[in-house]
Amino acid sequence: MQLSEAKEKYIQTWGTLATNWGINRTMAQVHALLLAEGKPLSTDEVMEMLEISRGNANMNLRNLMEWGLVRKELLKGDRKEYFFAERDMWYLFKQLVKERKKREIEPVLSSISELKNVNENTEEAKRFTDLMIEMENVTGKVFNIMDLAIKSDDHWLVGKITNLLK
Numbered sequence: 001m002q003l004s005e006a007k008e009k010y011i012q013t014w015g016t017l018a019t020n021w022g023i024n025r026t027m028a029q030v031h032a033l034l035l036a037e038g039k040p041l042s043t044d045e046v047m048e049m050l051e052i053s054r055g056n057a058n059m060n061l062r063n064l065m066e067w068g069l070v071r072k073e074l075l076k077g078d079r080k081e082y083f084f085a086e087r088d089m090w091y092l093f094k095q096l097v098k099e100r101k102k103r104e105i106e107p108v109l110s111s112i113s114e115l116k117n118v119n120e121n122t123e124e125a126k127r128f129t130d131l132m133i134e135m136e137n138v139t140g141k142v143f144n145i146m147d148l149a150i151k152s153d154d155h156w157l158v159g160k161i162t163n164l165l166k
Contacts, residue, residue, distance in 0.1 A: 027063055067099050097149050116132035
């Protein structure tokens with residue numbers, strides 16, 4: 001397989017896989033392109049290589065910067081903005097976990113906390129409240145695991161996971 005074929009397949013695969021995680025396909029493809037290229041690319045280059053509109057490229061580059069996965073760079077003597085993907089895979093993993101925690105787990109915990117306060121004294125209300133408390137416990141544990149992953153260094157977490165798998 002030629003390098004250009006491999007890069008194209010990687011970009012398409014990363015975009016498809018990301019949709020399974022609830023991430024926009026084009027955002028993942030832009031990220032994969034920046035990772036695969038290994039050098040800063042301008043918005044125009046991203047648009048041309050992925051065959052997407054300027055608005056789509058700008059929106060997804062902005063989102064990737066908000067997630068902390070891409071940073072903007074200025075090249076000496078050039079007025080264009082260039083974008084570079086962080087290539088430290090452990091850092092990328094922690095950033096993705098942090099964003100997923102903020103966007104998904106925190107709102108669920110907040111909602112469950114509110115839902116468990118039912119003002120009725122019936123058996124059905126008790127069952128519902130018990131369900132919400134159990135959901136809060138499980139979601140809280142997931143929150144704590146994600147928090148540990150975000151705050152840990154790679155040696156600690158990799159060691160713990162390895163021990164769990166043995």
